[in-house]
Amino acid sequence: MLGPLEVVRGDELVDLGGTRQRAALGLLLLNRNRVVASSQMVDSLWPKDKVPLSARKIVQNSVWRLRRALSADGGGNAVLLSQPPGYMLRVEPGQTDVQDFHHKVEAGRAKFAEGDLAAASRLLKQALELWRGPALADLVESGILWPELTPVQNARLDALEDYFEVELCAGHHQQILAELERTVATEPLRERLCGQLMLALYRSGRQTDALNAYYTVRTTLVEKVGLEPSPALRSLQQAILTQDPGLIPVGMQQQIELRMTGLPRDAADEQPVPAHVRPAPPVPSQRRSPSGPEPDGHEDAAIVPAPAVPTLRSMVAERRNVSALIVRCQGMGNRALERASAAIRAEVESLGGTVAASIGSIWLALFGVPNSADDDAERAVLAALTIRDCLGFPDVSCDEPPIAVHVAVATGEVLVRYHPDNDSAPSVSGVLLDECHGLLSQTPVGEIRVCESTRRATECAVTYFRAESSFGWQVVGLRQEYLALHDVPVVDREHDLEVLRGLLHRTRHLGAPHLVTVLGDPGVGKTRFVLELERRVAAAAEPVRVLAGRARPFVEDTVTDVLKDMLCSYCGIDPDGRAESVRAELVCAVERLVQSESERHWVLTCLAGLADPERERPDVPVAEVLRAWGYLLGQIARRGPVVVVVEDLHVADDHLVDFVEELPRLLPGLPVLVVVTARPELVKRRPMWGSRLRHALMMNLEPISDTAIDRLLEFLRSTRDSGVKGPARSLLADTDDSDARRRHVRRVLASGSSFLRRDGGACDQDAAAHVVYCEITEMPAPADGGGR
Template identity: 50%
Template sequence: MQFRLLGPLEAVSDGRPVVLGGTKQRATLGYLLLHANRVVATSALLNALWETDDAPASARKILQNAVWGLRGTLFTDGCSPGSATLLTQAPGYMLRVAPHHVDLHLFHRQAEDGRAKLAAGAPEEAAALLRDALALWRGPALADLREAGIAWPELTAVQNSRLDAMEDYCEAELACGRHHAVLGDLEAMVENGPLRERTCGQLMLALYRCGRQADALNVYGRVRSALVEELGLEPGRDLRDLQQAILTQDRALALPGTTVRPRPLFADTRGERARDIVIRPASAPATEQPADGAPVAAPRAAGQRPGIVVTERKDLSVVILQTWLGVESRDAGPEDVDVMLDEAARTIREKVESFGGTIAASIGSVSLALFEADHDREDGAERAVRAALAIRDHFHDPAGPGARTPSGMQGPVAQAAVNTGTALVRSHPGDTTPPSVVGALLDACHALLSRVPAGAVRVCHVTRRATESAIVYGRAEDPSAGWQARGALREFAGHHLAPLVDRDYELEVLHGLLERTRHRSTPHLVTVLGEPRSGKSRLLMEFERRVTEAPGTAQFLVARALPFAEDSPLAVHADILSSYCGILPGDPPGEATAKLDRAVRRLTASEEEAGRLVSALTPLVAPDEDREADPAAVVDAWRRLLGEIARERPAVVVVDNAHRADDTLLDLVENLTETAGPVPLLVIAAARPDLLRRRAGWGGGKRHATTLTLDAVPDSADRLLTTLAGTYLAACP
């Protein structure tokens, strides 16, 4: 009697199938065959035939009838030598059968033999044995019982053993150079089991050897995404090493004596949709051609590791800047000009990097800067424009003499063009080599620069739309010359015109907390959380308007944290101090210091204490390049002065965009209510939920802390806000 489990359950006698009974009888036979030559307890059989709660009272009797039926149909010659026998043996039954009469056992034996040959370095023999083993399968193990709803753990183990054998077979075929033959099988296996890293690696290798290296890397991307999303795991070392080998076109991936000619990633793609992400191996210059025609990389310097080039299509803003040295350079020698250009380039690099950008190239008086727009730095366009404005202002003081044209300028001056869009960016992971960018975006930016006058910053339409909430723009005389960036805003004036939608409850909470703070002279921290465009800034503006309508109620000190070092790490402290003292952005240092001195002496009775505070706080309002301030002393003096301000009259300190603040500022804001003393001070931090990802315990455990979470503004209200804001900006000169 032959038994077949690898497919629908079959019993074959003398080459003819034996008719089996109903589902319970077939399931009994199948379960006993899975545990052939071992005693199976009656309780285990009952659990295999019925769910625990579904077993009828007569379950044991039904099982006994199934065993009796099997003996009458299949095991009538149990006394003959070598025949299968169904025995009753405590605590249940045992099906005694010769292993070679069960196809599952034959499969395991041949698969083991194939693996042994593969390990011994005989892939041809291994492939033949494994092919024969896999040929025993006629479908899923016990397919008919599966259709009846049976799902034993043993069946999962059997199916996994088939996948293991299939992987061994594909490995043997790949070792024999038959990657085309197994490509289809591997693709189907990966589709059905994307978490089996060995199968995915074999598919990557097969695709690479078929000249489809981009497809091979895409397979890695898919399996990595599946592992991270479903299990929170990164691919194993073997798969990561394979990816790196494909990236570097490691010759170890090719078969001995063969030449691998991968299909170029950047072939002619006219009429095709460009790939979103493309990863390309580095192409080093060839110094010689071996006999097989494969290029040999040029020798590298000692200690230089072979690099790779990662090419990605990215959303970014590019800035092209040109500096003009002025009339002084005409009388200078070449060496002096070189020094001046080097100093200008160094200044531009420092400014660009302080705004989170990267200098991709500097050629003479022209520099190219890149500002990416990724998940953490979604404000790439704003940072690009602010950097360009900062560089323009550095080379040309707006308060000084006006800039002249290149043919007659009187001093160093810069001009810049900013374009936002998508381009191909080539970077070098693990290397200090700066990235490079190619594409129509760069050409458009270069064309825009040719229309920018000296001392000006122009941006494209896309950049203007992305930054109109933070930058003041004016129309250029020539519509093709883009928009002229005039200066940066600390807040979006259009928000003042937008309606407040469904925020009455939040306003009441803020009013109640302010009243509590004023009545009890107890500082309180309020965190206002909300996604972009949820109306955080608009809510705080309305709160300020309603509070300040009643004279003497409270004073507001507002600052906005920027996502880059535009001024200094103490920029927010300086904004709040300047707001209280009435210091304007254009005030000369002497006037700013005088306003600070008057404000401090009005709050402080002690002449000695007032002198110490003014001395410590002066760097915030009138920085002295010749004297470096002590940040700790400045912050301590600022905190003490804030306490005095709140004692004079209840104060509301607002830090907008707190999620962009550095850790030092966040520490100060979070602890301000505990260090300010018994004063009526309400501290409001407006932030995106990103703040909680950075500071999971923000405000936790503090006695006087509240969090307000703003839901998204309804679509209709959002459209209205956008319309009104656009109307305001259109009216700006």
């Protein structure tokens, strides 16, 4: 059992049959001399979702064949019995290597307790030599992972620690050092092993390596389980720092008290320790009372108190995936340093990140703290691109020289500590920061390097190539698919888009507002869906005004943010443009739409914050701002049909959510189609969403099907040489039809961004892409081949 499962009769191996039959025997051996229910065997031999109808019959046949194989010698001591509610394998002592292993380990521990180090070492080594690999290695390799295997594997590690303990006490630290290092590398969370490695390294004259071993295990413990090392291990570290003489043995019989696994405390206390040798800091079996004396009135003078570890009780500590962005600047004066710091903080915070620390000309920003999102890595890379472009060119308004910028982004799991009650910067710890620093050290001036995890998370939006040093990936820029997704036809969404087209026609015909809520999980393609809707509306013969806005996470004032998007959408200007331009367009729009002078003044006063949120203005309640915008929207709708698009409403505040739901009631008799996209959390947050409206519809977007993707790829390949260009052609770079390839194509087809509306998102499809679209959706292409 201690390795691949084998049954030996004499000098010959018994044929145990196939995997299922061998697995049945392995399960019975792990539960030897106990009845194993038939239902338990079925659950252990098959995954829950793949249990065949004849499972019990297969188990019966396997047991029957095993019974014949085990009793082929005319009846041995190992007997497989049928006993309700299942089966029992009767095994006599000494018939399995597991029993021999436990017997030798107990004998070795007993010899160690008696002080016979040579016999203890010999017995423990013999026990460990019984192992030919992981327990039931052939079954584990086939995918079987039973909980009964865990204590068997742990028993080997316990015995290995006992063997190392005996060898250390015998002064054989050099002989076991290499094996200790290999074992600690594979079992980094076992503190006793780490303590033994530290002790062996220290006795070998490698004090620095011993301390490094402690720091390594501490980092692992903090990252994986959020715990500091035990007091015993910290005491050992302190003893190494102070070069405690008790760490070096005098004579072969010195006892270094790193507690034996399973060794009773009274047996350990009886071990002879030379009076002239002060023992090393022990591993306490229980916590000492902080009040001082023990219950018997005597103080334990042998205990070396562990150094005090500060505890931040008011902080929250949790493990989470984040994206870390590190920026390093060179060649800066004081003014440039201030400008760089302000620009970095502004860009990071505008994209929902947090500047966690800055030292001199190095800044650390985190995306995913304190709130995480699916696009943390994407926002981190976008921030890196913006920061590089902002700082990499000198500001013409000052005399500072150009700033040399190096940027690195890494994504992974860290331990985050933060105060939930205040806005102080969070602290993080983990190897992720070391990885990001390593990337930064290899990043040339003006470039951005990312780790493999970041590249995988953002490959549908960002173009990369492998860096020359093979250290990370270099950012090239945003993908064409990301900036001009309309070159790739929309697939598997035609029926949903047709429903919205019909509702828009109905809204226009009845003159009644409609609310459509499009729900979907992250990454399913909600943004891509509404972008295609906007494209089709814009291409329709009858003019329809489209006003689009998106609620962004981590934005304090989502009302102003979304309404500003809609205002700029109406005016046809960039939301990131100069405040003066936005203000001028707002004034022109209000003067054009509102006739009454008093109403103009009221609307401009309420909506002044949309032009320049940072500018001081009269304190206008949010409800009044929304009422003014609703009035202005009504004036727009009186001049023609309007489609209002609000994306990601699930992250908006209650004021905006209430306003959007009530918008159809505020605009009676007007041709307004309100389209909302959100994750299912919106319905959990508002269970009665839209139920009070007369004209309301809710639809769920499903992931793009494999069938649609296969049809798209098949057609694109058939037209490879007939004019398919841009992102559509880029999908043909790989001919792999695997599930991973489909997932990649699905991400490309479903991806979307608000940047599309600003950077080429409204561009028309070319004729070839439109022909592709018609082929996929089985619609006739225009006779002239045009797709406008």
